[in-house]
Amino acid sequence: MDAGLKAELEAKVYAGERLDRADGEALYACDDLAWLGRLAHHRRTELNGDRVTFHTGPPSEAASMIYGGHETPADRVDQVLSLRDEQDRTGEIRAFVPVRHQPEGEAKAAAPTETLKTFAVSRLLLDNVRHVTSSWAAHGLPVAQLTLNFGADDLEGPGDGSEGAADRDELLTLIWDAGFRPVERDAAHAVVREHEPAPSLAERRSEPQQVWA
Secondary structure, X not given: OOHHHHHHHHHHHHOOOOOOXXXXXXXXXXXXXXXXXXXXXXXXXXXXXXXEEEEEOOOOOOEEXXXXXXXXXXXXXXXXXXXXXXXXXXXXOOEEEEEEOOOOOOOOOOOHHHXXXXXXXXXXXXXXXXXXXXXXXXXXXXXXXXXXXOOOOEEEEOOOOOOOOOOHHHHHHHHHHOOXXXXXXXXXXXXXXXXXXXXXXXHHHOOOOOOOO
């Protein structure tokens, strides 16, 4: 992506302007993942501040998009924009969940970098849906934590000891270590409990940090 287009897209995001299909395709074509993450983080902060909601249990009702199969980036843009149009009409979508395609046999699933780009671009395009949800069961705790800096503001998955489960203390630590305030919610996105904000960087550096393996 040339510097002029990059500056134009950044200006639109920071001005709160709605991005169009061409903008979405340009964002997917950009290889500067850190820049995409910064833009998506700005948008999610405008909508949700420093809060990251989380829910352990059955998946909540949400719009979704499967990625990492045979679709093109343009296909993903079209699907997200279709959801955006639906939300303009109905206002009924509470959350959006990018779902990574799980291939059979020896085929590989989408790489973590593709996951982060998908979250970032989706957050930037889907400006009228408040929550973007990341499943720790689908992506694993390390990638789910990274998505919090690429547009995601909500974590969801099993917490009952089943495969891919995470307990409450793990999630609190994960969210705090990412620099956010954890907020427990129920399946309807109603707040159950607000926790303390993340410790300062100095406080975090003074304690051994969890390494998600």
